[in-house]
Amino acid sequence: MTRTNRSVRALVAAALPALLLCGCGGADSGDSSGPSAEALKTDATAYANALADHDYPAAYQTRSARCRLTLNQDDFAASMGQKYDGRDLHTKPAEITVTTSGETGQVTTKNFDAKASEDNPKPVKWSFIDGKWQFDNC
Template identity: 30%
Template structure:
């Protein structure tokens, strides 16, 4: 079976850093900063988000799939209903068969290559997709 690759992400956002010269930061603040830094660099979290988006979109669960999109993309797409129509067109006469998600993370940017063995996948399935870590979670930002 011919494999097509659906690429799900190269985010171009930068992680902001600041140094604070506080006398003694509270332990909760230090723990929270460590958690966020770890989460932004966590390939497993990005892979899980990409897989959940792909599976939700495939089964036309528009509410779940649309929830993975960044606000920037939602503003360009419009309503969840419009997004549902886009999914209908994208998956028309297709039976996606996702077999793998290959992830690379660099700070708040990530790449996910979703391997789809569906022979009916469009040429655009080879286009890179963008994901960005925003507000404590990975968001699809390819718009």
């Protein structure tokens, strides 16, 4: 019996640090909902709203580090300005459709303004990186 108690205590002592780490990760681990479709839709909507507000630096912040290496913030802002300046995307908000598979997502955004037909209707890739969804279509 004593041998069993020691074995149980040893197992509990070995497992305790791992259990504590799992239980305390919420505050610093990013999005607590994980790579869910709901979280992706929230982040994709924030991206679409930043574009609608012509806040291109905020939209740029949603890009993955890999995408930031391919295009700096100034060039991104200039490109988005050519595409979205003068467009009223607030009259009817974008329709955003998402699908997820693990830590990869696809986002389709449909705008309804006069220039909506010029938008690319194909889904774009997002990835769940460092606890949050990031635009990763570069």
